[in-house]
Amino acid sequence: MILRRSLLIGAAALAMASGAPAAFAQEEPLKVGFIYVGPVGDFGWSYQHDQGRLALEKEFGDRVQTTYVESVPEGPDAERVLRQLATSGHKLIFATSFGFGDATAKIAKAFPDVKFEHATGYIRDVNLATYSGRFEEGRYILGVIAGKTTTSNKIGYIGAFPIPEVLRGVNAFTLGLQSVNPEATVSVVWANTWYDPGKEADAANAVIAQGADVIAQHTDSPAPLQAAENAGNVKVFGQASDMIQFAPTAQLTAIVDDWAPYYIGRVQAVLDGTWESQDHWGGLAAGDVHMAPYTNMPDEVKALAEETQAKIASGELNIFSGPISDRDGTERVAAGEALDDAAQLEMNWFVKGVQGDLPK
Amino acid sequence: MIRLEPRAAPSKLMAMLSPLIAILLTLIAGALLFALLGQDPVEALRVYFLSPFDDAYMRAEVLVKAIPLALMGAGLAVCFRANVWNIGAAGQFTLGAIGAGAAALFIPAESPFAMLAVPLIAGALCGMAWAAIPAALRTRLSVNEILVSLMLTYVAALLLDWLVRGPWRNPRGFGFPQTNAFPEWAHVPLLVEGTRLHVGAFLAVAAAAGLWLMMSRTLRGLRLRVTGAAPRAARFAGFSAAGDVWFVLLLSGGLAGLAGALEATSIVGRLQPEIGAQAGFTAIIVAFLGRLNPLGALLGALVLAVSAIGGENAQILLRLPKNVAGVFQGMLLFFLLACDSLIAYRPRLVARRRA
Numbered sequence: 001m002i003l004r005r006s007l008l009i010g011a012a013a014l015a016m017a018s019g020a021p022a023a024f025a026q027e028e029p030l031k032v033g034f035i036y037v038g039p040v041g042d043f044g045w046s047y048q049h050d051q052g053r054l055a056l057e058k059e060f061g062d063r064v065q066t067t068y069v070e071s072v073p074e075g076p077d078a079e080r081v082l083r084q085l086a087t088s089g090h091k092l093i094f095a096t097s098f099g100f101g102d103a104t105a106k107i108a109k110a111f112p113d114v115k116f117e118h119a120t121g122y123i124r125d126v127n128l129a130t131y132s133g134r135f136e137e138g139r140y141i142l143g144v145i146a147g148k149t150t151t152s153n154k155i156g157y158i159g160a161f162p163i164p165e166v167l168r169g170v171n172a173f174t175l176g177l178q179s180v181n182p183e184a185t186v187s188v189v190w191a192n193t194w195y196d197p198g199k200e201a202d203a204a205n206a207v208i209a210q211g212a213d214v215i216a217q218h219t220d221s222p223a224p225l226q227a228a229e230n231a232g233n234v235k236v237f238g239q240a241s242d243m244i245q246f247a248p249t250a251q252l253t254a255i256v257d258d259w260a261p262y263y264i265g266r267v268q269a270v271l272d273g274t275w276e277s278q279d280h281w282g283g284l285a286a287g288d289v290h291m292a293p294y295t296n297m298p299d300e301v302k303a304l305a306e307e308t309q310a311k312i313a314s315g316e317l318n319i320f321s322g323p324i325s326d327r328d329g330t331e332r333v334a335a336g337e338a339l340d341d342a343a344q345l346e347m348n349w350f351v352k353g354v355q356g357d358l359p360k
Numbered sequence: 361m362i363r364l365e366p367r368a369a370p371s372k373l374m375a376m377l378s379p380l381i382a383i384l385l386t387l388i389a390g391a392l393l394f395a396l397l398g399q400d401p402v403e404a405l406r407v408y409f410l411s412p413f414d415d416a417y418m419r420a421e422v423l424v425k426a427i428p429l430a431l432m433g434a435g436l437a438v439c440f441r442a443n444v445w446n447i448g449a450a451g452q453f454t455l456g457a458i459g460a461g462a463a464a465l466f467i468p469a470e471s472p473f474a475m476l477a478v479p480l481i482a483g484a485l486c487g488m489a490w491a492a493i494p495a496a497l498r499t500r501l502s503v504n505e506i507l508v509s510l511m512l513t514y515v516a517a518l519l520l521d522w523l524v525r526g527p528w529r530n531p532r533g534f535g536f537p538q539t540n541a542f543p544e545w546a547h548v549p550l551l552v553e554g555t556r557l558h559v560g561a562f563l564a565v566a567a568a569a570g571l572w573l574m575m576s577r578t579l580r581g582l583r584l585r586v587t588g589a590a591p592r593a594a595r596f597a598g599f600s601a602a603g604d605v606w607f608v609l610l611l612s613g614g615l616a617g618l619a620g621a622l623e624a625t626s627i628v629g630r631l632q633p634e635i636g637a638q639a640g641f642t643a644i645i646v647a648f649l650g651r652l653n654p655l656g657a658l659l660g661a662l663v664l665a666v667s668a669i670g671g672e673n674a675q676i677l678l679r680l681p682k683n684v685a686g687v688f689q690g691m692l693l694f695f696l697l698a699c700d701s702l703i704a705y706r707p708r709l710v711a712r713r714r715a
Binding site: 033039040067068069070071073074075076077079080081083084085087088098099161162163164192 | 679
């Protein structure tokens with residue numbers, strides 16, 4: 001089990017030992033590179049990162065120049081793209097998907113004067129930071145809303161891959177759901193892709209056919225929202241960005257990933273010469289995660305959602321506070337305790353109430 | 361208006377000139393496209409065609425990208441020549457990676473079998489086994505090999521997916537879908553330190569040259585060409601159609617498996633869901649760009665590798681969206697294939713006659 005804090009402090013110490021970078025002349029704009037796993041037009045994950053990139057241009061104007069490479073597969077090509085960004089003068093590079101981790105770590109070693117940031121990753125180095133959002137805080141709120149909305153007590157959940165990031169979301173959602181509706185269950189379907197509108201729509205239609213009347217998703221396209229909208233009596237949540245335009249009568253709310261504050265802060269740090277490797281994990285309180293407007297629901301559900309949101313943001317409610325047992329009955333969090341970050345990072349179990357395969 | 365008239369015999373001149381004409385047309389159309397997008401056309405074309413040669417690492421990357429394309433393209437060229445349509449090289453590539461991964465992960469370092477040739481051979485055999493399924497179904501039950509080989513691509517991808525998420529998952533990998541890194545002995549040696557260029561380059565050239573010799577100098581090659589061009593004539597000549605189907609599918613499947621094994625042991629270094637199997641589909645274009653000649657496939661692989669890397673560089677250096685890179689790559693392929701029609705046809709300007 002990894003102690004995140006000690007890793008962090010170690011990395012910071014190393015960064016200081018290697019000497020702070022000298023402030024450089026400001027005539028040359030700072031070149032900032034991004035690589036995306038999907039197209040910028042996915043209206044989900046990559047789109048939101050690109051919104052963060054555009055926010056950089058707006059904030060810093062001529063002082064930065066940004067570049068992106070989209071639809072980079074999480075395989076052999078990533079290393080070359082990262083290296084080319086580094087050799088073409090980009091001094092700060094954001095690798096925005098988990099699967100870029102190995103390539104980013106390797107290229108970071110080869111380019112010690114370039115700063116790298118890896119989203120949702122866990123490998124850090126003096127010039128390689130990691131960052132993510134506590135999206136599961138938003139997913140807990142979705143679960144609360146779903147619990148109050150469903151009449152069939154069957155919720156469909158389209159997951160990308162059975163990795164900790166996604167399992168945290170499923171569990172947070174289910175804990176929220178069962179906090180208001182212990183009868184309701186969640187059926188997880190694996191799409192085995194982050195972005196494939198066809199497969200995502202198929203998965204949505206499959207869970208609708210099984211009787212689900214609320215759908216949540218952890219894949220990046222709006223296809224499940226369109227499927228819900230077409231089905232008529234199915235409600236749905238947007239993913240990563242406000243997808244209300246795709247489901248004007250079906251979307252209840254959406255978790256909005258807002259990378260702009262983080263990106264602006266990190267670019268400022270490079271400009272000031274104060275950039276250090278770190279692990280950033282911000283949630284509702286830090287402003288990295290927003291909720292889209294609560295729509296298509298009765299006022300009392302909306303009030304409950306807002307109350308839950310306020311409690312999480314203020315720290316009054318820890319979404320992974322015990323007692324929590326997994327679905328096999330093993331106690332994972334004792335009463336009066338909460339799941340620590342390290343355990344959240346390697347989560348590989350489902351809470352009670354989740355149905356569907358979990359590869360062991 | 362221009363009319364295409366069939367030539368009595370294929371033009372030798374045009375066979376050489378058509379790629380040059382195609383490149384010229386691509387340059388003109390590309391310059392126009394980039395000018396319309398507000399880019400400097402000369403700089404944009406430089407980025408596409410020349411920036412992949414800018415430094416030693418990039419030159420090596422062109423070859424790295426071309427190696428699996430060439431291996432698979434050469435095999436598919438032979439396969440398509442024989443009128444057997446193996447569309448599933450991507451699946452055979454994936455099985456090759458799985459086979460190599462099984463050997464690399466489960467052979468202990470002290471075993472006498474712990475040497476690089478073993479995963480590579482295992483990969484090639486797994487690729488052949490995967491290609492044997494469409495071969496058996498086609499020869500025994502007359503099932504269309506296009507569909508079977510294509511569908512098996514998805515089965516292969518799901519099999520890999522299951523292995524890396526389930527039984528072969530790295531137990532200390534935070535639950536992420538990947539196996540342990542392969543041991544040192546199972547890494548393909550690099551040719552140039554500091555790049556990713558590996559000895560697979562020699563295998564690709566040897567495979568292409570060997571297949572070219574076979575097709576042009578051996579009875580087997582003649583049989584395959586006859587079977588492909590005139591199946592009835594081949595039957596009258598007593599050639600076994602079933603034997604040829606088996607031969608070309610096992611050959612192309614084995615090469616695709618080898619390509620997958622090389623990619624897994626040299627570039628990726630472990631198994632994970634994404635290992636670059638998409639190259640199996642690109643290799644179909646490679647085979648056609650090379651006019652279904654194994655040596656031509658080498659060139660086709662280089663062309664596609666340059667245009668893929670040029671497209672990435674255009675996004676980085678010119679900040680063009682990926683779709684523009686795709687449009688440009690499409691134009692290049694379109695002109696290359698369209699100009700090949702000049703070999704068999706003569707364009708002739710004819711006055712439009714009054715009715």
